[in-house]
Amino acid sequence: MVRADPKELVVLQWNCKSINAPGRYTECDNLIKAIKPHIVLLSETWLHPDKNISKFKNYNTTYRKDRPAREGGGLLMLVRDDLRHKSLQVNPIVNSMIEAQAIEIYLAHDKVNILHVYNPEQTLDLEHLDPLVDRLGRKFLIAGDFNGRHTLWDPRTNHTNNCGNNLSQYIISHPNIALATPPGLITYTSPSSGKTSTLDLSMCSNNLIQTCQVTQLPCHGSDHYPICTKIALAPDLISKKKRPQWKITDDSWVEWKLNLTAQEEVYDDINILEQEFSHSLINASINTFKKTKEKVTPKFNKPWWTPECAKVVAQRRRALKKI
Incomplete structure (x- = not known):
């Protein structure tokens, strides 16, 4: 085909x-x-x-x-x-x-x-x-x-x-x-x-x-x-795009925790503290998990088909050859 x-x-x-x-x-x-x-x-x-x-x-x-x-x-x-x-x-x-x-x-x-x-x-x-x-x-x-x-x-x-x-x-x-x-x-x-x-x-x-x-x-x-x-x-x-998602598995959580960066410094500014905390989570995720593809391509499902369908189609093609 x-x-x-x-x-x-x-x-x-x-x-x-x-x-x-x-x-x-x-x-x-x-x-x-x-x-x-x-x-x-x-x-x-x-x-x-x-x-x-x-x-x-x-x-x-x-x-x-x-x-x-x-x-x-x-x-x-x-x-x-x-x-x-x-x-x-x-x-x-x-x-x-x-x-x-x-x-x-x-x-x-x-x-x-x-x-x-x-x-x-x-x-x-x-x-x-x-x-x-x-x-x-x-x-x-x-x-x-x-x-x-x-x-x-x-x-x-x-x-x-x-x-x-x-x-x-x-x-x-x-x-x-x-x-x-x-x-x-x-x-x-x-x-x-x-x-x-x-x-x-x-x-x-x-x-x-x-x-x-x-x-x-x-x-x-x-x-x-x-x-x-x-x-x-x-x-x-x-080219259609979608937001990538983390591909998370149960077994990967242990590695993710090990990749977390320990916070050593103490910040008085809550905004800086939140930023450092977010960076730690994101960096650990990048180093642990893979991401889904950003690009979206058309998906064509396989047609519904059975051995009986294949048999009938084959019979039709053989009949056409005899005409």
């Missing part, structure tokens, strides 16, 4: 096909706990404005883009609590079904923009892409389910569609955009036919292609596979 490196920006994207489907939230939560990504991009959430979703631990900042008019669709972006960022405004595109949201991630001395896209149709108007891409900065990642079929990213396909043809033309005609998805990376398995294809794509600015790695993760319940993108960019993380 892919895990986050402090010198890498890790993005998890997944067409979850309804985050509230039976078991889907739990599968997503377990996946996040295993990878610890900085950003999670979920498409086809099937959420409505009046529907709530349980919080993901360490991801209290969420950006939702629900589809209120009809069923399906919807985007959800989860941001890890220690990531410095700001949300970018994405205006709806006139006469387009494209759903999109964007975020700006702060690096140590730079920034990178992430554009999350879901195209529910097999057609794509190139004019609808320009308003989205033009607002991105010098460094960017574009990720999502485009529903485009083309040999540029899926050499096995025996047919292309309008979206795939136009999107491939768009990539080729824009030298600042590079396809990061490896050719032939399976991201979708048809439940009816068992045929596989590459529908979920990752594109990045040309200056990031050498440091961008895109991999497929195991099935987690949806007909789309989760996709992990790692970029060799160190994000500027928020």
Whole structure:
């Protein structure tokens, strides 16, 4: 399983096909706990404005883009609590079904923009892409389910569609955009036919292609596979601190008493007496006890799991291979 490196920006994207489907939230939560990504991009959430979703631990900042008019669709972006960022405004595109949201991630001395896209149709108007891409900065990642079929990213396909043809033309005609998805990376398995294809794509600015790695993760319940993108960019993380505490054990009290400094001088000033007494206690504690860490890092609990869970998941993966 892919895990986050402090010198890498890790993005998890997944067409979850309804985050509230039976078991889907739990599968997503377990996946996040295993990878610890900085950003999670979920498409086809099937959420409505009046529907709530349980919080993901360490991801209290969420950006939702629900589809209120009809069923399906919807985007959800989860941001890890220690990531410095700001949300970018994405205006709806006139006469387009494209759903999109964007975020700006702060690096140590730079920034990178992430554009999350879901195209529910097999057609794509190139004019609808320009308003989205033009607002991105010098460094960017574009990720999502485009529903485009083309040999540029899926050499096995025996047919292309309008979206795939136009999107491939768009990539080729824009030298600042590079396809990061490896050719032939399976991201979708048809439940009816068992045929596989590459529908979920990752594109990045040309200056990031050498440091961008895109991999497929195991099935987690949806007909789309989760996709992990790692970029060799160190994000500027928020360092949270708390007051350190003494790590005291019963056995250490004897040593602590021996480290107390005997008061030899007599002071008439009670303030000086109190100060000397406090110093004696503190110095004895420093020489005896250790302290807890001052820095607070996000803690990811291990997902609830049993041998029966592992057995069922293994059966599902074997069944997928037989389709």
